[in-house]
Amino acid sequence: MFKKTKTSFKIGGLVGIIILLLGVTVMFGVYQTSRVSNEIIKISEEYAPLYEIVSEIKYQKSNQKLTLEKIIRFSETNNDIELEKTKEEFLITGRNIDSIIERGKNIANVGMDLTDSEKTHDDFEILDQKLSNIDRIHNHYENLVIDLFYELDNVLLLEQIQTTEKQIEIEIESTLSSLSTLTEESTSLIEYNERNSLYGQITIIIIVGAIASTLGFFISQINSDLKKEVDLKTYELKAANEKLRELDKRKDEFIGIASHELKSPIQPILGFAELAKSGDIDQNEAWDGVLELANKLQDLANVVLDVSKIESNRLELQMEKIPINDLILEITKSFKINLKKPIIIKENLDENIIVEVDWVRIGQVFRNLLNNAIKFTQKGTITIETHVYSDENKIQFRISDTGLGISNEILPRIFEKFVTKGLKHEEQSGTGLGLFLCKGIIEAHSGKISAQNNIEGGATFEFTIPILNKEQIQRPPELSTK
C-alpha cells in the first residue's frame, strides 16, 4: 500500500513538472510572439500615416502645379484680379505642404525613438532625409515661382521651375516606393518572427519533452536504486536481527551455564560445612574441598572480568622476554601430572627463542587450548608444536588432538562469545568464553588464531605471535626438545 502511494506520488510529481514546463514554454512563446509582433505592428503603424502624408504632399504638389498653370494663363489674359487670387492660393498651398512635410518629419523622428532595431532606426532616418529633400526642393521651387511672379514671361525661369517640379515628383515617388517596401518588409518581419517563435516553441517543447523523459528515466533509475538499497538494507537488517537473536540465544545459554557454574560449587561447599560441623568428615578434608571450589568460582569470575576487558579494549599486557619453550614445557608438565585419561601429551618444539609476551596470558591461552583438547579427547595423543619463521618474524604454535573434532555448525564461529557445545547432551560443556578469551589475548599480542578439523580426526588450534626483532632469535639452550 505504502509503496503504491509513494510511486503514485512520484508519477504525479513528474506529470506536474512536465505540465508546468509545457505551460511555461507556451506562455513564454505567446509572450515573445506578442512582444515582437506588437513592436513591429507599432512600427508598421508609423509607416501608414507617413505614406498618407507623402501622398498628401503629392496631391498638394499637383494642386500647386495646376495653380501655377492658372497663374500663367491669367497673366497672359491680363486678368489681374484672378491672377492675384491664384498667386495667394499658390502660396497658401505651399504653406500647407510645408506643414505636412513637418508632420511627416515628426512621425519619422517618433519612429526612430520608438524602435530598438538599428535597421528600423536607419529606415526612419532615410525617410526623414527624404522628407528633408522634398522640403528643400519644395522651398527652392517656391522661391523660383516667387521670382517668376515678377517676370512671368521669363522662359528660362519657367523651365527651371518645371525641372524642379520633376525633381520633387521623383523624390515623392521614391519616398512612396520606400514606404511601400518598408511596409512589406515589416509584414514579412512579423511573419518571420511568428515563424521563429513557432520554431522556438517547438524546440522548447522538444527540449522539455527530452528533459521530462530524462527526468522520468532518472526517477525510475533512482526508484530502482532506492528499491535495491531498501532490499539490501532489509536484508542487512534481517541478518542483523538474526545475529541479534542468535546472540540473545547464546547469551541466555551463557546465563544458564554461568548461573549453573556459580551455583554448582555452593552445593558441595554447604555439604562440606555440614559434614565437618557434624564431625562426619575431617576438617582439613572439608577445607581442601571448599578451597578448590572457591578457586573454581574465582576462575569463573576472572573469565567474566577478562571478557569485559577484551570487549572494552582494556586488556593490559605485562610484556616480558621469556624463552618460549620453557613456558610450554612447564605447562605440559603440570597437565601430564594431572591427566586422568589415557592421553599422551607430546611436544615437538622448534628453537627455544626468546619472545616478548605477557607470559601469564599466553600461558592462559595454552592451558585453555590444552584443557579443551583433553576435554574432547577420550584417548589418544595431544601434540604441541612450534615453528619459528625467521623470515616472517613470527612464531607459530599448533595444538592438535585426536578427539571428537569440532562440529561444522560451530567451527565458523568457534571464537565468538557464548559458543558452547551446550549443556544438555554433551559431556564437554563450558561457559563459551574460553576461546573468545584466547582470541582476545592473541590479537592483543598482534597475532592470529584459527581452528580446523584434522583429516584423520580431532582438531587443531593454531596461533601465531610476531617476533619484534630478529635479534631476539637466539640459539636454544639445552631445554629444546627438538
Next chain:
Amino acid sequence: MEIIVAGVLSLNVLVAEDNLFTIQQYKHILEKKGCKVTIAHDGEECIQKFDEAFLLLDPTSVESGPFDVVLIDNNMPKKNGVEVVKEILKRSPKQRIIFASAYNIGSILNASEVVMNEVEILQKPFSLNAMIAKIQTKK
C-alpha cells in the same frame, strides 16, 4: 504424608550426579543412614545402572522400580536429568524419583512434558539434612 523418624533408613538409593565432591557427600551421609548407594556420574550411566537393577526385579515390582529412591541431578553429561527421568518412568511408572537442580525446576519440567506430580523436587543448593528429610518423607 508419612514421616519416617530419623535413624536407620535401609533404603536402596540410586544417585545420579556429576560433581565428585557432591557424590562423596551424598554417599557419606546416605551410607551413614544405612542406605545402599549406587552412584552414576552421568545420565547414560544412570540409565545403565537402573537397567542393571531393573533386569533383576521380581515381575511384581516392575511398576515401582528397582530402587526405593532415584536422586537425579538435572545437569549431567551425556543425558540430562529430564531425559533420564523420562526413560526411567517408561520402564517403571511408579519409581520414586527426586529431581535435584540448581535451575528453575518448574520451568524445566513444564518445558519437557514431565508431569511434576511424577517426580519430587529438591532445589539446589540444599543441606544434606534437608535431603535426608526429603528421602525420609514419602509422598
